[in-house]
Amino acid sequence: MTSDNDRRRGLLARLRERPAARSRGRRRLGAAVRLIAALMLAGGAYTVFAPGAQAQDNPQLTGAAAEGKALFDVSCVTCHGRNAQGVEGRGPSLIGVGEASVEFQVSSGRMPMARQEAQAHRKPPVFTDEQTRQLAQYIQELGGGPVVPEGDDLGEDGNIASGGELFRINCSQCHAFGGGGGALSSGKFAPSLHPATDRQIYAAMLSGPQNMPVFGDNQLRPEQKADIIAYIQETLKHDQDPGGFNLGRYGPSTEGLAIFLVGIVALVFASLWIAGKS
Numbered sequence: 001m002t003s004d005n006d007r008r009r010g011l012l013a014r015l016r017e018r019p020a021a022r023s024r025g026r027r028r029l030g031a032a033v034r035l036i037a038a039l040m041l042a043g044g045a046y047t048v049f050a051p052g053a054q055a056q057d058n059p060q061l062t063g064a065a066a067e068g069k070a071l072f073d074v075s076c077v078t079c080h081g082r083n084a085q086g087v088e089g090r091g092p093s094l095i096g097v098g099e100a101s102v103e104f105q106v107s108s109g110r111m112p113m114a115r116q117e118a119q120a121h122r123k124p125p126v127f128t129d130e131q132t133r134q135l136a137q138y139i140q141e142l143g144g145g146p147v148v149p150e151g152d153d154l155g156e157d158g159n160i161a162s163g164g165e166l167f168r169i170n171c172s173q174c175h176a177f178g179g180g181g182g183a184l185s186s187g188k189f190a191p192s193l194h195p196a197t198d199r200q201i202y203a204a205m206l207s208g209p210q211n212m213p214v215f216g217d218n219q220l221r222p223e224q225k226a227d228i229i230a231y232i233q234e235t236l237k238h239d240q241d242p243g244g245f246n247l248g249r250y251g252p253s254t255e256g257l258a259i260f261l262v263g264i265v266a267l268v269f270a271s272l273w274i275a276g277k278s
Contacts, residue, residue, distance in 0.1 A: 068138030098145020099136035101207035106132045118187035146206040154198040158230025179236040
């Protein structure tokens with residue numbers, strides 16, 4: 001009798017377990033269905049937005065930028081690569097450098113480079129002003145970046161006295177007190193500022209070419225940049241050297257060397273004169 005009761009209880013227990021097992025199976029099936037639905041939704045969203053992402057690889061260019069792209073594909077693509085993404089060992093990416101960097105490098109003749117060196121040298125520009133603006137516009141529309149203000153006289157409203165103070169604090173260490181430039185490490189150098197235009201100086205401050213640090217609007221406000229440009233153009237370029245020979249305007253280094261050599265020669269002659277008199 002006991003065994004019959006046990007069999008009945010066991011049968012009832014198994015019957016109760018079957019609905020629980022079915023419930024677990026339904027939950028797993030439901031989770032799988034939800035996962036598949038989520039994947040399908042993500043795939044649909046990607047399909048919708050993928051054309052927009054693909055369009056960024058071939059952006060719609062303005063007329064000037066399209067002309068700039070044509071120039072770029074002929075003269076710059078070898079070193080800077082397709083879409084200006086750079087070529088390892090030849091040239092850096094231009095994405096994000098902005099039109100300021102292009103205007104400085106191209107208008108001063110530093111680009112295209114004649115050969116790979118520690119630093120690009122200034123030379124007569126290859127492109128006209130209009131072509132330079134077209135190249136700059138292409139790079140600007142391709143990746144954005146700093147922009148030089150409109151106009152050619154960017155130091156017109158600058159304060160020369162304030163600009164002189166800012167120049168001595170931020171620029172004279174490399175470009176020397178007279179703006180004649182100076183040697184740096186690893187074959188690089190700070191160029192002379194005398195042939196630079198207002199726009200080139202402003203573009204250099206925004207882009208930081210070679211070893212020059214970037215002086216964005218957080219470091220030097222636009223009006224401070226105008227002050228520096230006014231000081232360079234009105235004082236350093238028009239100084240008539242009232243003190244005499246400028247020694248290349250390289251600052252205290254050449255002046256100290258000249259004083260040392262003149263002083264040594266004077267001491268030698270004074271010593272010989274004293275010895276002859278005695």
